[in-house]
Amino acid sequence: MMLRERGTTATIHIPHITHNLRVFKRLHPGRLIAVVKADAYGHGLAHVVPALADCDAFAVATLEEALALRQLAPDKKIILLEGVFNPTEMKTAAAQRLDVVVHQDYQIKLLSGLSAKSGVAAWLKIDSGMHRLGFRRELAPDKITQLTSLPAVKQLRIMAHYATSEQAHCEQTKDQRQLAHDLKSFGLECSFSNTGAVLNQLADPAEWVRVGIGLYGISPLPQGPWGADFGLKPVMQLSAKIIASKRIKAGGLVGYGGHFQAPKDMRIGIVGIGYADGYPWSPHPSQVLVEDQAVAVLGRVSMDMMAIDLSAFSAPMTGAEVLIWGPGMPTEQVAKDLNLIPYALTCGITKRVKFNVVQ
Numbered sequence: 001m002m003l004r005e006r007g008t009t010a011t012i013h014i015p016h017i018t019h020n021l022r023v024f025k026r027l028h029p030g031r032l033i034a035v036v037k038a039d040a041y042g043h044g045l046a047h048v049v050p051a052l053a054d055c056d057a058f059a060v061a062t063l064e065e066a067l068a069l070r071q072l073a074p075d076k077k078i079i080l081l082e083g084v085f086n087p088t089e090m091k092t093a094a095a096q097r098l099d100v101v102v103h104q105d106y107q108i109k110l111l112s113g114l115s116a117k118s119g120v121a122a123w124l125k126i127d128s129g130m131h132r133l134g135f136r137r138e139l140a141p142d143k144i145t146q147l148t149s150l151p152a153v154k155q156l157r158i159m160a161h162y163a164t165s166e167q168a169h170c171e172q173t174k175d176q177r178q179l180a181h182d183l184k185s186f187g188l189e190c191s192f193s194n195t196g197a198v199l200n201q202l203a204d205p206a207e208w209v210r211v212g213i214g215l216y217g218i219s220p221l222p223q224g225p226w227g228a229d230f231g232l233k234p235v236m237q238l239s240a241k242i243i244a245s246k247r248i249k250a251g252g253l254v255g256y257g258g259h260f261q262a263p264k265d266m267r268i269g270i271v272g273i274g275y276a277d278g279y280p281w282s283p284h285p286s287q288v289l290v291e292d293q294a295v296a297v298l299g300r301v302s303m304d305m306m307a308i309d310l311s312a313f314s315a316p317m318t319g320a321e322v323l324i325w326g327p328g329m330p331t332e333q334v335a336k337d338l339n340l341i342p343y344a345l346t347c348g349i350t351k352r353v354k355f356n357v358v359q
C-alpha cells in the first residue's frame with residue numbers, strides 16, 4: 001500500500017456556514033454580528049466571509065484582521081472588539097469605516113483627536129462583571145455623555161459580554177441579565193449575547209447578537225446540548241491518514257514516556273497528525289473515527305504523529321482515512337475528552353494542514 005501524500009486535511013464545508021447562519025437568524029429575530037476573528041476561528045477568513053453575506057455586521061479582534069476583512073467585505077459594518085491602541089490606528093479605523101469598541105479612557109482620548117468629518121461609530125463597552133474589558137457599570141451615564149459630546153462620534157451603541165452564558169441560571173448570569181436590562185434603559189442600541197447566550201435563550205430580541213463558534217456549527221455549552229442538537233452542521237472536518245501500521249506484543253509500550261502499555265497482542269496504527277498540526281498534546285484519553293468506528297488514541301500525542309488502536313480491524317489499514325473531528329466525531333466531544341474547549345481546537349489548526357474548501 002502506497003500513500004500518495006501525508007493527507008492531513010481540514011475540509012471546510014461552506015454550505016454549512018450558510019445553513020448555520022440561517023439557524024441563528026431563526027433563533028434571533030434582531031440583528032446578527034458574525035464573529036470572524038482569528039481567521040474565522042481557524043476556518044479561513046477568505047472563504048468564510050462570502051458565505052456570511054446575510055449577516056448584519058462582522059466583528060474581529062485586531063486592526064490587521066479588520067483590514068483583511070475590509071478587502072473581502074467593502075460595504076459591511078466591521079466592529080473592532082478591542083478597539084484601537086494609538087492615533088495611527090484610530091485614523092486608519094476611521095478611514096476604513098470600522099466601528100470601534102471603547103473600553104478605556106485612552107480610547108476616548110483617541111476619538112477626541114478626530115475631526116467631525118471622520119464620523120466614527122463607537123460601542124461603549126461596559127464590564128458585565130467578567131472583569132475583562134469594559135468600564136464599571138456605574139460609569140455608563142458619564143461615559144455616554146462624554147462620548148456623545150465628541151464631534152467624531154456619529155453613532156454610539158452599548159456592548160457588554162456574558163461571562164457565564166453557558167450556565168443559564170447561575171447567579172452571575174442573572175446579574176448580567178439585570179445589567180443588560182439596565183443598559184437598555186439608556187435608549188441606545190445594545191449588544192450583549194454571544195453564541196452561548198443565544199442558545200440558552202438569554203438574548204434580548206432587539207439586541208445585536210455576536211455569534212462566533214455557533215456559525216462554525218459548534219455549541220459552546222460544555223454539558224451539551226451540542227451543535228447537532230440545535231440543527232447546526234460542523235463546518236470543519238479534520239482528517240489524517242494512517243501512515244504506518246504494526247502489530248505489537250502484550251506488554252509493549254507506545255509513544256513517548258511509554259504511557260500506553262498493550263494489554264494484549266494488538267494492532268496499532270500511526271496517524272500523520274500531531275500537536276504541530278493542531279491536535280493538542282494531552283494526557284487525557286480521546287478517540288478518532290476509522291471507517292465509522294470510534295477507536296482510542298494510544299499514549300501521548302507527538303509533534304507530528306499519534307498512535308491509535310486498530311485491534312478491531314483485521315487488515316493493516318495503512319493509507320486509511322482517520323476522522324479527527326467533524327461530522328460523526330463532534331468537535332465538542334473531542335474537546336470534552338481532552339479537557340479543552342472546542343474553540344481551542346479549531347483555532348489551533350496550523351499552517352501545515354492542507355485546506356480543502358467545499359463550496
Ligand SMILES: *Cc1c(COP(=O)(O)O)cnc(C)c1O
Pocket residue numbers: 035037081161193194195196210211212213214220
Ligand atoms: C469572540 C467574541 C464573541 C463570540 O463568542 P462566541 O462564543 O464564539 O459566540 C462575542 N463577543 C466578544 C466580545 C468576543 O470577543
